[in-house]
Amino acid sequence: MVKVSVRDFIISQIAALSPLNGCTDAIDLTQTVGEHQVAAPLLLGRVESRYGVTLREEGNVDLHMLTVDEFIHYVIKKLAKSASNQTDSKKVFENFVFSGRCTKLTSPYEINIDLTFRCNLRCIFCYASSATIEEQQKELTTDEVLDLIDEFKKLNGAFVLFGGGEPFLREDFLEIFKYTKSKGLWTYVITNGSLITEEVAYEYAKYYNPLFDKIQVSLDGASPEINDRQRGIAGAFEHTLDGIKNLVATGKIKPIINTVVTQINYDDVPHILNLVIEHNALTFRCLKLHKIGRGGASRLYEKLALTQAQSDALFDFLNRRREELFGVIGIASDNACVFPMSVKAIRDQFQKRPGVVPASYSCAAGTTKLAIAPDGGVVPCSYFYDFPEFSIGSLKKKSLKELWEEDAVWKDFREPLKIEGKCTACSYLYACKTGCRIMAYVGCGSLGGPDMGCTYNPVDDSD
DSSP states (O other), X not given: OOOOOHHXXXXXXXXXXXXXXXXXXXXXXXXXXXXXXXXXXXXXXXXXXXXXXXXXXXXXXXGGGSBHHHHHHHHHHHHHHHHHTSOOHHHHHHHHHHTTSOSSOSSOSEEEEEOOXXXXXXXXXXXXXOOOHHHHTTSOOHHHHHHHHHHHHHTTOOEEEEESSOGXXXXXXXXXXHXXXXXXXXXXXXXXXTTOOHHHHHHHHTTOOTTTEEEEEEOOOSSHHHHHHHHOSTTHHHHHHHHHHHHHHTSSOOOEEEEEEOTTTGGGHHHHHHHHHHTTOSEEEEEEOOSSGGGGOHHHXXXXXXXXXXXXXXXXXXXXXXXXXXXXXXXXXXXXXXOGGGSHHHHTTSOOOTTOOOSOOOOSBTTTEEEEOTTSEEESSGGGTTOGGGOOEETTTSOHHHHHHOXXXXXXXXXXXXXXXGGGGOTTHHHXXXXXXXXXXXXXXXXXXXXXXXXXXXXXXXX
């Protein structure tokens, strides 16, 4: 069945119910519903029946007086609100820390397990450089990974993210995934998709529950010329597209498609979005380039990173398309494509509160989650692999519980930050919390300094 956006469905229904004999080209979005002579109860009935949502409860809204565009926005807002009312347990637990009620959970809610640093692609910006033969030999064995899953479950953990490298390069990955699901844990898998054959997809789908599991596939272009230039291997585009098709063909899985946006593929983003719609993806997500791993080389980063004007335009494009395509595909609203406080449209959502500090400076790293390297080394999150000074320890020497409870080694992540640089004078500090800690460290050598992605100048506080 061809997907129809909420916007297109409503326009088609207004056309069908109006005296214009179904001519959708004649629908003037600036005219009111009443001017189109549409009976509001009939229109609402059709919308409610299609989307299973109640729209009539707000008696203070005269739908006849809304323009067609306003009515569409009204419906989408209601549908989005209905979806957001579903409890997100991850956010609930994170809020215990972020609200300042505790410095950490008694045990991690989430663990990120990077099963291998081996990869069949050579992405020019990868945060995890490909593994050497010596490093491969140090990877956790199947039994060690299963024991880790057992311990995490005993600690009442809930969520496991599998990444790499490329997790499907491990011959035991499906065995590990199956075991994780047998423990009732939720999963998120990050993959380049190129190794997901029809057989692998159907085996994976046997244990996949779309209510609790997600799989993210990396795709950086709508053509081989662009995608393969970033992914570093000729043929990557076709293999990744085959993997996406194989996942969707199971009838059970719709992948999240993630695109790292650089100067190479910035102009291609609209085409990538169209491509992933065509292939029935669940969500489209854009990620900004980070100055870590291979992307940490200064000349490469400066050459590939977007300008602030490009970041603003990308944010605006995704925001607009999110509403236009509501009901066809989700567009991630996590603002991962930008540094949020550098975008005026995001800053405008917050009040300026000079001198007000956040209830907690913590992020999820070391307070609700941790990351585990292929050799069992533990770091606050996967972006810290290149920084041994932040190593927490090894699961080959201590248990997960022991490492989590050693507050002294987590001091930088569980105690208040010493704020430095322009953040000290920023009216948005209470909301921003200086941004990402590792990006602050990369930019200025301090976890308490400004995120290197921040272009906002609090001294020129004119907006």
